Amino acid sequence: MTGWVTIVGLGPGNEDMVTPEVRAALAEATDVVGYIPYVARVTPRKGLTLHASDNRVEIDRSKHALGMAQSGRKVVVVSSGDPGVFAMAAAVLEAVEHGDVTWRNLDIRVLPGITAMLACAAAVGAPLGHDFCTINLSDNLKPWSLIEKRLRLAAEADFAMAFYNPRSKSRPEGFAKALDVLKEVCTPQQPIIFGRAISTPEQSIKVVPLKDATPDMADMRTMVIVGSSATRIIEREGMPLIYTPRSVVS
Amino acid sequence: MTGWVTIVGLGPGNEDMVTPEVRAALAEATDVVGYIPYVARVTPRKGLTLHASDNRVEIDRSKHALGMAQSGRKVVVVSSGDPGVFAMAAAVLEAVEHGDVTWRNLDIRVLPGITAMLACAAAVGAPLGHDFCTINLSDNLKPWSLIEKRLRLAAEADFAMAFYNPRSKSRPEGFAKALDVLKEVCTPQQPIIFGRAISTPEQSIKVVPLKDATPDMADMRTMVIVGSSATRIIEREGMPLIYTPRSVVS
Numbered sequence: 001m002t003g004w005v006t007i008v009g010l011g012p013g014n015e016d017m018v019t020p021e022v023r024a025a026l027a028e029a030t031d032v033v034g035y036i037p038y039v040a041r042v043t044p045r046k047g048l049t050l051h052a053s054d055n056r057v058e059i060d061r062s063k064h065a066l067g068m069a070q071s072g073r074k075v076v077v078v079s080s081g082d083p084g085v086f087a088m089a090a091a092v093l094e095a096v097e098h099g100d101v102t103w104r105n106l107d108i109r110v111l112p113g114i115t116a117m118l119a120c121a122a123a124v125g126a127p128l129g130h131d132f133c134t135i136n137l138s139d140n141l142k143p144w145s146l147i148e149k150r151l152r153l154a155a156e157a158d159f160a161m162a163f164y165n166p167r168s169k170s171r172p173e174g175f176a177k178a179l180d181v182l183k184e185v186c187t188p189q190q191p192i193i194f195g196r197a198i199s200t201p202e203q204s205i206k207v208v209p210l211k212d213a214t215p216d217m218a219d220m221r222t223m224v225i226v227g228s229s230a231t232r233i234i235e236r237e238g239m240p241l242i243y244t245p246r247s248v249v250s
Numbered sequence: 251m252t253g254w255v256t257i258v259g260l261g262p263g264n265e266d267m268v269t270p271e272v273r274a275a276l277a278e279a280t281d282v283v284g285y286i287p288y289v290a291r292v293t294p295r296k297g298l299t300l301h302a303s304d305n306r307v308e309i310d311r312s313k314h315a316l317g318m319a320q321s322g323r324k325v326v327v328v329s330s331g332d333p334g335v336f337a338m339a340a341a342v343l344e345a346v347e348h349g350d351v352t353w354r355n356l357d358i359r360v361l362p363g364i365t366a367m368l369a370c371a372a373a374v375g376a377p378l379g380h381d382f383c384t385i386n387l388s389d390n391l392k393p394w395s396l397i398e399k400r401l402r403l404a405a406e407a408d409f410a411m412a413f414y415n416p417r418s419k420s421r422p423e424g425f426a427k428a429l430d431v432l433k434e435v436c437t438p439q440q441p442i443i444f445g446r447a448i449s450t451p452e453q454s455i456k457v458v459p460l461k462d463a464t465p466d467m468a469d470m471r472t473m474v475i476v477g478s479s480a481t482r483i484i485e486r487e488g489m490p491l492i493y494t495p496r497s498v499v500s
Contacts, residue, residue, distance in 0.1 A: 011269075014271070015270075016269060016270040016271035016274070017269050017270075017271060017362070018269070018270070019261075019266060019267050019268070019269055019364065020265075020266040020267075020268070020270075021264070021266035021267060024266070058496075082368050082372075083372070083376070084368060084371045084372055084375075084376040084377075084378050084379055085368070085378060085379070086379070086380075086496070087379075089372070089375065089376035089379060089493065090376040090379030090380070090493045090494060090495060090496050091496060093375050093376055093379075093482075093484065093491055093493035094493065094495055094496070096484055096491065097482060097484050097493075104484060104485075104486035104487075104491075105486055105487050108491065110371075110372035110373075110375065110376065111372060112267070112364045112368040112369050112371070112372040113364070113368075114269065114362045114363070114364065115368065118332050118334060118335070118362040118363075118365065119362050121334045121360075121362070122332075122333070122334055122339070122359075122360035122361060122362040123360075125334075125339065125343050125360060126333070126334040126339035126340040126343055126360065127334075128334050128335060128384075129334055129335070129336070129337075129339060129340030129343075130336075130340070130386070131383070131384065131385045131386060131400055132383065132384050133381070133382065133383035133384070133404070133407075133409060134378075134381065134382050134383070134384070135381045136380070136381060141496050141497040141498065142497065142498035143498065146498055149407065150381055150407045150408075150409070153403045153404070153406055153407040154383070154403070154407065156403055157383075157399065157400045157403040157404065158400075159383060159400070232343075232347060234343065234346055234347050234354060235354075236354035236355055237354075237355050241343055241346065241354075241358065243339065243340045243343035243344065243347075244340060245340060245344055246308075246336070246340050246341060246344070246391050247391040247392065248391065248392035248393065248396055
């Protein structure tokens with residue numbers, strides 16, 4: 001039996017955002033590996049073993065998946081969103097690079113998914129309709145100094161910005177520092193979008209001018225998008241529409 | 251009859267990457283509006299009128315869609331990839347902002363799709379697994395000076411970078427200039443990925459060190475991804491795996 005590892009993205013939560021190719025991989029799998037809440041999104045069936053593990057054990061989980069594939073199992077590693085954006089694809093490949101050399105020639109595939117920033121952007125309009133950058137605000141895996149440097153350069157470039165993992169329980173002060181940097185370098189009226197639990201029944205969205213943003217507006221389930229200086233707000237009944245125009249006038 | 255406009259992403263080409271919610275919107279539509287090759291991806295059926303138009307008429311197309319929705323039609327505007335990334339969502343909202351004030355209160359929704367950079371990244375591994383930026387290299391709608399400024403700042407921030415529209419027939423020199431900037435500010439070994447016609451039967455992928463990249467490696471169907479200084483290449487039989495680690499050592 002020839003095993004394989006396929007790392008898939010389940011999208012941000014709405015099951016109607018899961019692509020057919022991801023569904024097909026899940027239908028073929030003998031094993032599903034991932035963080036507890038993501039594995040919980042996979043429907044159990046006969047012949048499928050679910051291996052749910054806690055957060056922050058990404059490398060152990062990856063080694064487990066690769067080892068099972070080597071012994072002939074058909075393994076799907078699940079991420080929420082897209083597996084290539086601050087998720088399991090990089091973790092599995094890190095395990096490949098530093099692991100058993102025979103793992104390199106396993107059948108390893110990555111199937112994209114709807115990442116949270118694009119679902120959040122769609123929910124309010126098109127704030128990422130022009131050049132943008134995507135930053136993981138967690139300083140779990142990188143020094144704060146690098147995050148701050150990137151924030152300052154991204155603001156100087158006038159990118160729209162999408163932030164993943166803005167605020168953890170264990171290090172809530174990071175997002176407060178990020179807001180301080182942004183308030184210093186961006187204009188006060190640039191809109192900032194807080195999209196919580198996007199595409200799920202608990203979805204909530206708040207939009208405020210950057211000057212009015214406070215750290216408590218984000219938690220670990222929140223996607224944060226900051227408009228560029230060109231981002232527009234179209235007021236109307238209900239929630240405004242927000243977009244960044246395609247053109248920049250020179 | 252209550253009309254609506256829903257702007258959807260058809261993904262990069264593989265029909266198995268089209269989400270079920272996008273399929274459902276197409277199934278409900280009375281009219282589909284979009285650029286000729288994207289409308290050609292929609293299966294004709296009774297009761298559905300297809301309105302295909304040429305490139306560079308995005309605002310006219312948007313007005314057409316909004317006008318039809320106002321008269322009670324159920325209109326899907328199709329983009330390839332994700333509609334919020336250099337595609338139709340920003341164009342429709344621009345038409346809303348500057349158009350008939352009653353358009354603001356139409357039922358306007360955006361449904362995300364698999365954007366080309368994430369499909370291209372998945373095809374080679376996880377080169378966007380850490381902080382990255384996304385730049386439209388076309389100088390059709392913005393001055394070259396802004397593109398160059400953003401390239402330099404993004405390189406200084408050591409972002410991985412994804413480039414849309416790297417090279418047009420009418421202005422092929424833009425990508426040559428972009429490569430010159432990158433070669434000046436990045437390290438020569440940073441990998442650059444050229445993903446052409448990603449996820450379609452014509453898909454081809456080339457990976458070279460930045461120092462060996464030449465302008466003819468890209469055309470308008472090519473997605474270009476440049477790794478950061480941390481991006482790793484895992485050599486193996488066949489195409490290497492490429493990923494950007496989740497951690498940065500301080």
